[in-house]
Amino acid sequence: MEKEDSCIIRLFSSYCALSEEDRRLLHRLEESPIETRAGQVLWKECDKASEFCTISKGWAYSFRNMDDGSRQILELFLPGDIIGMREFAFSQRLTGLAMIDDGMVCHFPHRHLVDLFSTSTTLTAVLFAIVSRHQALLTERLVNLARRSAQQRLAHFIYEIYERLNQTGSFNGGHFRLPLSQEQIGDALGLSSVHVSRTFTSFRKQQLVLRERHRVYLPNPQALAEVADFDNRYLNDSLKAILGENGKLERQSESSNAATK
Amino acid sequence: MEKEDSCIIRLFSSYCALSEEDRRLLHRLEESPIETRAGQVLWKECDKASEFCTISKGWAYSFRNMDDGSRQILELFLPGDIIGMREFAFSQRLTGLAMIDDGMVCHFPHRHLVDLFSTSTTLTAVLFAIVSRHQALLTERLVNLARRSAQQRLAHFIYEIYERLNQTGSFNGGHFRLPLSQEQIGDALGLSSVHVSRTFTSFRKQQLVLRERHRVYLPNPQALAEVADFDNRYLNDSLKAILGENGKLERQSESSNAATK
DNA sequence: CGCAGTATTGAAAAATATCAAGAGGGGTGG
DNA sequence: CCACCCCTCTTGATATTTTTCAATACTGCG
Numbered sequence: 001m002e003k004e005d006s007c008i009i010r011l012f013s014s015y016c017a018l019s020e021e022d023r024r025l026l027h028r029l030e031e032s033p034i035e036t037r038a039g040q041v042l043w044k045e046c047d048k049a050s051e052f053c054t055i056s057k058g059w060a061y062s063f064r065n066m067d068d069g070s071r072q073i074l075e076l077f078l079p080g081d082i083i084g085m086r087e088f089a090f091s092q093r094l095t096g097l098a099m100i101d102d103g104m105v106c107h108f109p110h111r112h113l114v115d116l117f118s119t120s121t122t123l124t125a126v127l128f129a130i131v132s133r134h135q136a137l138l139t140e141r142l143v144n145l146a147r148r149s150a151q152q153r154l155a156h157f158i159y160e161i162y163e164r165l166n167q168t169g170s171f172n173g174g175h176f177r178l179p180l181s182q183e184q185i186g187d188a189l190g191l192s193s194v195h196v197s198r199t200f201t202s203f204r205k206q207q208l209v210l211r212e213r214h215r216v217y218l219p220n221p222q223a224l225a226e227v228a229d230f231d232n233r234y235l236n237d238s239l240k241a242i243l244g245e246n247g248k249l250e251r252q253s254e255s256s257n258a259a260t261k
Numbered sequence: 262m263e264k265e266d267s268c269i270i271r272l273f274s275s276y277c278a279l280s281e282e283d284r285r286l287l288h289r290l291e292e293s294p295i296e297t298r299a300g301q302v303l304w305k306e307c308d309k310a311s312e313f314c315t316i317s318k319g320w321a322y323s324f325r326n327m328d329d330g331s332r333q334i335l336e337l338f339l340p341g342d343i344i345g346m347r348e349f350a351f352s353q354r355l356t357g358l359a360m361i362d363d364g365m366v367c368h369f370p371h372r373h374l375v376d377l378f379s380t381s382t383t384l385t386a387v388l389f390a391i392v393s394r395h396q397a398l399l400t401e402r403l404v405n406l407a408r409r410s411a412q413q414r415l416a417h418f419i420y421e422i423y424e425r426l427n428q429t430g431s432f433n434g435g436h437f438r439l440p441l442s443q444e445q446i447g448d449a450l451g452l453s454s455v456h457v458s459r460t461f462t463s464f465r466k467q468q469l470v471l472r473e474r475h476r477v478y479l480p481n482p483q484a485l486a487e488v489a490d491f492d493n494r495y496l497n498d499s500l501k502a503i504l505g506e507n508g509k510l511e512r513q514s515e516s517s518n519a520a521t522k
Numbered sequence: 523c524g525c526a527g528t529a530t531t532g533a534a535a536a537a538t539a540t541c542a543a544g545a546g547g548g549g550t551g552g
Numbered sequence: 553c554c555a556c557c558c559c560t561c562t563t564g565a566t567a568t569t570t571t572t573c574a575a576t577a578c579t580g581c582g
Contacts, residue, residue, distance in 0.1 A: 015350075046494075064404050067490050072408045074400055086397050089276075089390035089499040094397055117389075118382040125375050129350035131392055136347050136355055138399050139335055143325050145407045146451030147333045150538070181560065190407030192539055197562060213547090229328050233307075238350040411570070442528065453571055458529055474579085 006030050007056040007080040015126045022123055025116055030054060030106040042097040042105065049087035051107045055079055058103015059179060062095040063187070073188035075138070078164055079103075085131055088113070100179050133238040140234050145190050148229070153189045154199045155228035158209060162221060163235050175217040267291050268317040268341040276387045283384055286377055291315060291367040303358045303366065310348035310355075312368045316340055319364015320440060323356040324448070334449035336399065339425055340364075346392055349374070361440050394499040401495050406451050409490070414450045415460045416489035419470060423482060424496050436478040 009026050012018060018026070033056065036042065042053070045064065060077040074095055077083050087093055088110060099105075117124050137160075144156045161178065165171040182200070183193040191199075203209040208224050210217040218224055225232075270287050273279060279287070294317065297303065303314070306325065321338040335356055338344050348354055349371060360366075378385050398421075405417045422439065426432040443461070444454040452460075464470040469485050471478040479485055486493075 066404075066408050070408060072404050074403060086393055086400060088393035090393070090397065090494070091498055092494060094400065094495055113389075114382070114386050117378070117385045121375070121379040124378045124385060128374075128378075128389075128392075131389075131396075132347055132349035132351070135392075135396055135399065136351065138396065138403065139347060139355065142335060142399065142403045142406065143327075143333050145403065147327050147331060183560080193561085194540080194563090195538060197560095198538095201562075233351070233353060234355055237352055444528080454529085455531090455572080456570060459531085459570095462530075 008054050008082070011080045011082075011130070012123065012126050015129055016122060018122070022120055025120055025123060028112060029108045029116075030056070031108065033104050033106050036099045036103050036105055038099055038102050040099045042099065043093050044096045045093055047093045049084065049090055049093045051109050052082060052084045052088075052113065053105045053107045054082050056104045056106065058099055058101035058105075060097060060099050060103065060105075061184075061188070062097050064095050071187045072190070073184060074141075075134075076161070076188070078168065078170075080168060082130060082134075085134065100184075129238065133234075136234040136238065150189070150191055150195055150199050151202065152228055153191065154185070154196065154203070155208070155224050156230055157185065157189055158216065158218070159221065159224050159228050159230050160235070162218060162224075163232055167235065174219075175215055177214055178211070178216045179214045269315050269343070272341045272343075272391070273384065273387050276390050277383060279383070283381055286381055286384060289373060290369045291317070292369065294365050294367050297360045297364050297366055299360055299363050301360045303360065304354050305357045306354055308354045310345065310351055310353055312370050313343060313345045313349075313374065314358075314366045314368045315343050317365045317367065319360055319362035319366075321358060321360050321364065321366075322445075322449070323358050325356050332448045333451070334445060335402075336395075337422070337449070339429065339431075341429060343391060343395075346395065361445075390499065397495040397499065411450070411452055411456055411460050412463065413489055414452065415446070415457065415464070416469070416485050417491055418446065418450055419477065419479070420482065420485050420489050420491050421496070423479060423485075424493055428496065435480075436476055438475055439472070439477045440475045 006027070008030055009018070009023055012022070012026060029052075036058065038058075042060070043049075055077050056079055058079070060083065061073045062075045062077070062083070064072045064074060066072065083097060083105075084093075086095070113127070116127070140160075144153055148156065158178070162171065162176065165176055170176070180188075181193075182196040185191075186193040186196045189196070200209065200211050204211070207219050208227060210219065224230075267288070269291055270279070270284055273283070273287060290313075297319065299319075303321070304310075316338050317340055319340070321344065322334045323336045323338070323344070325333045325335060327333065344358060344366075345354075347356070374388070377388070401421075405414050409417065419439070423432065423437065426437055431437070441449075442454075443457040446452075447454040447457045450457070461470065461472050465472070468480050469488060471480065485491075
C-alpha cells in the first residue's frame, strides 16, 4: 500500500491484492471530491437516487424521519466507507444522508459500478464482500435495538465505534472523538436523549465510559464489551480469503489484520 | 417466462431479460434440491459458512440466540429468496437458519457466485440489485423495531408479508397463511409473546387483522398500512431498470410488475 | 381422553418516555 | 472582556408502554 492510496483503495486492498488496472478503475470512483460542512444534508428521503458516494474525511449518518417527528439514525459512516448501496436497485433514496463533521465525499454514478462489474471480477467480488460486511453491521444493529437494554445498546454502540476506529488505525491513546450529541445517539439507538444522558451517567459511575464533550475514554474496553454482549466476529472475520481458489484472484497476505476472538 | 422456470430464474428475470446462457448459469445454483422439514435447523451461528442457498418451497427465518436465552428473528425468507449473502465475506455464520414449513432448498458454494461474476455482467448486476433490495428490507425492519409501538410493529410486519406475497403472486382470496406462532412473531418484533397476543386481540376488536390459527384475514389492508405507517417504496421500487444504458444489458418490459403507490 | 404446545387474560413490576426546570459551556457581538 | 444567548446536558417527578409471572383455556393429536 503506497502512501498516496486513497481511502477506497485502502479499503479494497484490505480484502485482496489489487492490480494496477484495478487501482485505476477504483480511482474513477473518486474523481470529484467535494468538501462538506458539519450538519450538511447530502440527500433526503425520496430524492432521486442514481449515485453512490465514498467518504474520505469526516463522519456521516443515514437517517429516516418518521411521521411522528422523531428520527431514526440507521448507519454511521466513517472514512473509507461506501454510501448508498442500498439504493442501487431503487430510483429514490430510502434514507437521508447527513454529515456529522466537516468532511470530504466523492460521488459517482451507479453506472460506474456496472462498468466495474464488466471489467474486474476481483473488484466485483471485493465489492460484494464489502456489501456483505455492511449487511452484517446492519444485522448486528438490528439485534442490538430489538433485544438489548438501554445500557447494552449504548455499550454496544460505543464499543462498535471503538473497534471500527481500531481497524482503520484511527484510534490512538485511550480515547477517541465521538462527535455526536446525546440526541443523535438516542436517535441511533431508539432511545430518548434523556435516557441516553442517564445511561452515560450510570456508565461514569461504573467507570465504563467517561464522556467529556465529544471525547470518550474507555478505562476498560473489555468490560464494556462484556456489558454489551459484544461478539466481534461480525467486524473482524470479514477479511477472509473469498477469492483464493479462483485463478484470477489472489489471496492477500494476512499480515494487515490480526485475527481476533 | 416459461412455466418450467425455477424460482430463482423467475426472481432474476423480474429484474432483467435473461439470455439462454444466463439461464444456464442460474440453473447451476439450483443443482441439488434438498427436502427440508418444518422446524429443521439448516445451520447455526458459528457454523462454517461457505454456501448460499435458495429456497424454492416453504418459509424460513434467520435467527440469533442471545446470551439471556431470548432469540431474535432477523429475516423471513419466502420462496424465491436467496439466503446467506450476509456471510459471503465471512468464514462463519453470523445467524442461524431454520425452516418454518416443510420446504425445499438448494445449496451452492460461494465460489459459484464468483464464477458468475466473471461470466455474466447482467447476472452480477441483477444479483447486486437483489442484495440491495434485501438491504432495504433489513433497513425497514430496523426502523420498525427502533421507532414504532407494538401495534405499529405488528401491523408493519403483517402488511409487509401481505405485500411480498402479493408480489410473488402467492396471495389469493382475502387471506393468507402465516405459519408462525405468536412466540415466533414476538421474536421477530422484539416483543414478548404475551404482548403479541394482546396486540392481536386489539386488532381483532378494531377489525384490522383477524387471525385464526395460522390463517390471517385483512378486512381492510389499507387501514392496516396506515396504522403501520407503511411506505411501500422499499418493496415496489426495486425493479427499476438499473441496466438500461449499458450496451450488454437490456431493459425488461415493465409488464410483469405493476407500479404501485 | 389426556397431553403438550399455544393462546388468552389479569395483576404487578420494570424499563423507558415525557415533561419540566435548571445548570453548564462556548461562541458572538458589544 | 463581559454579557447574553443558544444549545446541550443533567436531574427529578410522573406517565406510559411493555415485561414478567401466574393461572386458565384452547387445539390438535396420539
